[in-house]
Amino acid sequence: MNRTLLITGASSGIGAATAHAAAKAGWNVALLARSEDKLKTLADEIGDAALAVPCDVTDRNHVTQAVSSAVDHFGELHAVFANAGMGVENPGVEKGDPAEWHDMVHLNIMAVLYTAHATLPHLRKTKGTFVVTGSKAGRDHMQGSIYGATKWFIQGFAGNLAEEMREWNGRCTLITPGMVDTPFFDEGKPTKLQPEDIADAVVFALDQRDTSCVREIHLMPND
Numbered sequence: 001m002n003r004t005l006l007i008t009g010a011s012s013g014i015g016a017a018t019a020h021a022a023a024k025a026g027w028n029v030a031l032l033a034r035s036e037d038k039l040k041t042l043a044d045e046i047g048d049a050a051l052a053v054p055c056d057v058t059d060r061n062h063v064t065q066a067v068s069s070a071v072d073h074f075g076e077l078h079a080v081f082a083n084a085g086m087g088v089e090n091p092g093v094e095k096g097d098p099a100e101w102h103d104m105v106h107l108n109i110m111a112v113l114y115t116a117h118a119t120l121p122h123l124r125k126t127k128g129t130f131v132v133t134g135s136k137a138g139r140d141h142m143q144g145s146i147y148g149a150t151k152w153f154i155q156g157f158a159g160n161l162a163e164e165m166r167e168w169n170g171r172c173t174l175i176t177p178g179m180v181d182t183p184f185f186d187e188g189k190p191t192k193l194q195p196e197d198i199a200d201a202v203v204f205a206l207d208q209r210d211t212s213c214v215r216e217i218h219l220m221p222n223d
Helices: 013-024 036-046 060-074 098-126 146-168 195-206
Strands: 004-008 028-033 050-054 079-082 129-133 171-177 216-219
Touching: 004 013, 004 060, 004 098, 013 028, 013 036, 013 195, 028 036, 028 060, 036 050, 050 060, 060 098, 079 098, 098 129, 098 146, 129 146, 129 195, 146 171, 171 195, 195 216
Parallel strands: 004 028, 004 079, 028 050, 079 129, 129 171, 171 216
Antiparallel strands: none
16 A cells, blocks of 8 residues: 655645655655645646645644545555745734734644644554655744744744654654745746755655654755
């Protein structure tokens, strides 16, 4: 039986690229995102190895139900890629928009926690891997960046989770890219990291031997 990877934020960008890369590497992929049409299109492209599970990952009940659907369909869960995230249109603190902060914190932080909470019991059974998207912005201080602060949380959380999971031979990997050419930006960034670069890093982390845990993969554009 093929191993199963659950991906949040799967409908476009890094998530969609990772779905294609993982399926090519022999994984089943459970695809979670709010955009049902995009998910179904992606699942159709991949074929029988993919399951589209429309889900608002900021809703804990939705996440729990989506994880159950994936496990019921594929039988087991061997890895998770908590990738869903967002930025804000109004940067900074003084001129920032607290309503934007609210939505971003719930997606960038709470959704990751909900995803981990719902999937860890299944990953424990398979000694699986939890991968999460951080950012260079979570390694550096950036002027007034609330987005960066959410990624600082992910930086710390991933290390703490790795220590918790190692008690039962599970693994946690943090992916910290610099600028990636995704729909996150209004204009294309063809010289920056591509979604496929991140997807390859995720597959690399998942394919480690049992004796190895890649705790962090930090990628930067080569321009």
